[in-house]
Amino acid sequence: MAALSNLKITNHQITLVDQVEEKLLDYFRVMKLKPGDSIPKEQELADALGVGRSVLREALSRLRMFGLVETRTRRGMILTEPSILGGMKRVILPRILGDEALFDLLGFRVALEIGICELVYNNLNDKHLEDLENIVNRGVVFNYGEYTPVSEYEFHTKLYEITGNKTIMEFQEVIRPVSVFLKEKFKAYFLPVNMEIEKTGKRVTHMDLLDLLKKKDKKGFSQAMVKHFAPYYSFLRKKNHSNGNN
Amino acid sequence: MAALSNLKITNHQITLVDQVEEKLLDYFRVMKLKPGDSIPKEQELADALGVGRSVLREALSRLRMFGLVETRTRRGMILTEPSILGGMKRVILPRILGDEALFDLLGFRVALEIGICELVYNNLNDKHLEDLENIVNRGVVFNYGEYTPVSEYEFHTKLYEITGNKTIMEFQEVIRPVSVFLKEKFKAYFLPVNMEIEKTGKRVTHMDLLDLLKKKDKKGFSQAMVKHFAPYYSFLRKKNHSNGNN
DNA sequence: TTATCCTATTTGTCTGACAAATATAAAATA
DNA sequence: TATTTTATATTTGTCAGACAAATAGGATAA
The missing domain is CATH 1.20.120.530 (GntR ligand-binding domain-like)
Structure with missing residues (x-):
């Protein structure tokens, strides 16, 4: 049936950062956020997810990479339209x-x-x-x-x-x-x-x-x-x- | 000529993490590293690049995401073959x-x-x-x-x-x-x-x-x-x- | 020689700190 | 009053230090 199910056999254990990344993407989906919408600040997200700011930032760093979020000092973070092939x-x-x-x-x-x-x-x-x-x-x-x-x-x-x-x-x-x-x-x-x-x-x-x-x-x-x-x-x-x- | 050169007009300023990510990829290229090869430990890389460990880890987090590097406690990091469409x-x-x-x-x-x-x-x-x-x-x-x-x-x-x-x-x-x-x-x-x-x-x-x-x-x-x-x-x-x- | 234990090292995570940037409020000026 | 300037507070970017967990490699015991 699912011929590709073996693609996700990740040997290395799932780290907190991986989970937070998933949670963030879920959050965007569930809240139906669109480009331009703002998302909570780092400390709030970290607290809400029960992780340190460093872990949250590592996850955010990934999303920033393909332009899914953008941050500007003091102005908070906003969702942006990602580059599909950027990764x-x-x-x-x-x-x-x-x-x-x-x-x-x-x-x-x-x-x-x-x-x-x-x-x-x-x-x-x-x-x-x-x-x-x-x-x-x-x-x-x-x-x-x-x-x-x-x-x-x-x-x-x-x-x-x-x-x-x-x-x-x-x-x-x-x-x-x-x-x-x-x-x-x-x-x-x-x-x-x-x-x-x-x-x-x-x-x-x-x-x-x-x-x-x-x-x-x-x-x-x-x-x-x-x-x-x-x-x-x-x-x-x-x-x-x-x-x-x- | 290069019809796509306008793809990299990144509005947000280039952060240290972005630079470190680039440097790491360059390092892999220059050293002609292949999957299985080990790379220096975090502190060494951070020192070599003159950045804090957190910045280095944010960059590494990105590479870990598509399975370009894998880390196991105490065993250091190794290069792995990345998932092309993972990103x-x-x-x-x-x-x-x-x-x-x-x-x-x-x-x-x-x-x-x-x-x-x-x-x-x-x-x-x-x-x-x-x-x-x-x-x-x-x-x-x-x-x-x-x-x-x-x-x-x-x-x-x-x-x-x-x-x-x-x-x-x-x-x-x-x-x-x-x-x-x-x-x-x-x-x-x-x-x-x-x-x-x-x-x-x-x-x-x-x-x-x-x-x-x-x-x-x-x-x-x-x-x-x-x-x-x-x-x-x-x-x-x-x-x-x-x-x-x- | 083999099996077990110990220690040192490395990553994963947390916390606190400070600089830089800037939105907002407060103060000064026309 | 309206506008400009200044000051303050807040948020991200970065650093440093700490500790837990895991384990490689050596030390020790059988």
């Missing part, structure tokens, strides 16, 4: 995350990028096409038909931007280091794949994608995007990569 | 997030769900088909051809599961409250849309999706998924929804 940003440290997590993130990114095709197509206007054209025209290919990281970045960032979805845009920024890191770490895999694609002329270029958008060919665009990401799909399908240090 | 889980509080953020999350979810089609298709095996069949067979429709939340949940969760991507699965769990909340809040929008779909016989059912998977019709499956989510797309296209309180 994620901090823990995306490719050198600390294990390969499995990194692969999952790459798969996540690729899936999302395919998934936005519909949104891109729905939102597309002439200004977007013009911008994309400029990006494609100044795009630089550096070896075996691969785009430079900057060109690649500009083009796909523009696609995200066209969706008009800020969370998706932010996600792209957060997850970029992972793609860059994996491409570098496993270049022994990607290089020959790219050479093969180049040789067989099967590459889907940014220009191709743009042309399909210009032609208002929705299905063609979606399918071309899938092809464009083919190297990643084949990479992810082979789960047993060596460490890339050969 | 996100905490701030997805539909009643606190604004409508724009909620819409963005819904769009994110729909895009991702469309995007996983390729991964689902790639990973699909007979056991998966059997499981899906069971889920579809015991699925319950409750009004105007709409599935009950449980049936809907089971089917789509299974699709996520087939991808074999833990981050994607976890994401589904995190974001579910948003879909549920929005569907309830804006049922005045969704109800007539669903009635219309039912009347015109254009509904793509879970059975339809399963049949396409059985037939190994990849393109058909992807396109059917887009149709299956049509109500959401049309909902998101109309940005100026009233508060749903009419």
Whole structure:
């Protein structure tokens, strides 16, 4: 049923701070507080929860981190609208995350990028096409038909931007280091794949994608995007990569 | 260029805790620490950074929250592999997030769900088909051809599961409250849309999706998924929804 | 050699203190 | 009286010290 119930097997014992954090979030929920609403001062909260101010502050520190609460001296604390991916940003440290997590993130990114095709197509206007054209025209290919990281970045960032979805845009920024890191770490895999694609002329270029958008060919665009990401799909399908240090 | 550079305009002044948090993350990066590696004890870190132990602990509390560090009494602290979406889980509080953020999350979810089609298709095996069949067979429709939340949940969760991507699965769990909340809040929008779909016989059912998977019709499956989510797309296209309180 | 106990160390928590900032009240000025 | 300035009180940010609980590692006993 709940396939993910094993995610919360926290080995380390639950500390007071954890409990207070939970209690605070519950408090916000129960009181139906909204951004802008003020919450009691530290001492009051600490007393109400029966903990020291330091414990309360450690819990508050967590909530402050993703902008769920804001405090100004003497003015008390107010609830604010949190940054959804703010927390994620901090823990995306490719050198600390294990390969499995990194692969999952790459798969996540690729899936999302395919998934936005519909949104891109729905939102597309002439200004977007013009911008994309400029990006494609100044795009630089550096070896075996691969785009430079900057060109690649500009083009796909523009696609995200066209969706008009800020969370998706932010996600792209957060997850970029992972793609860059994996491409570098496993270049022994990607290089020959790219050479093969180049040789067989099967590459889907940014220009191709743009042309399909210009032609208002929705299905063609979606399918071309899938092809464009083919190297990643084949990479992810082979789960047993060596460490890339050969 | 950097379309998101305005994300960090933090109004509130940067506190010592924020700085220490940054310094700690830098320290991990620079020292190339990996999960399992131990880090200096609190007092040493505090002294090294020239701050009190309480400030250091507030920063550590944040890192502990996503499982980036773990501490055991007397045994010191060790780095651990963080939970990528752990932070996100905490701030997805539909009643606190604004409508724009909620819409963005819904769009994110729909895009991702469309995007996983390729991964689902790639990973699909007979056991998966059997499981899906069971889920579809015991699925319950409750009004105007709409599935009950449980049936809907089971089917789509299974699709996520087939991808074999833990981050994607976890994401589904995190974001579910948003879909549920929005569907309830804006049922005045969704109800007539669903009635219309039912009347015109254009509904793509879970059975339809399963049949396409059985037939190994990849393109058909992807396109059917887009149709299956049509109500959401049309909902998101109309940005100026009233508060749903009419 | 193995099992048990002791001690020192480290984290978790509490309390009290003070500086900095500022909302509010009080006082001074036009 | 209305407005500006000043003073006070309050609240957060930070530090320091204390102690309990847990336990690693050594000392001691079997």
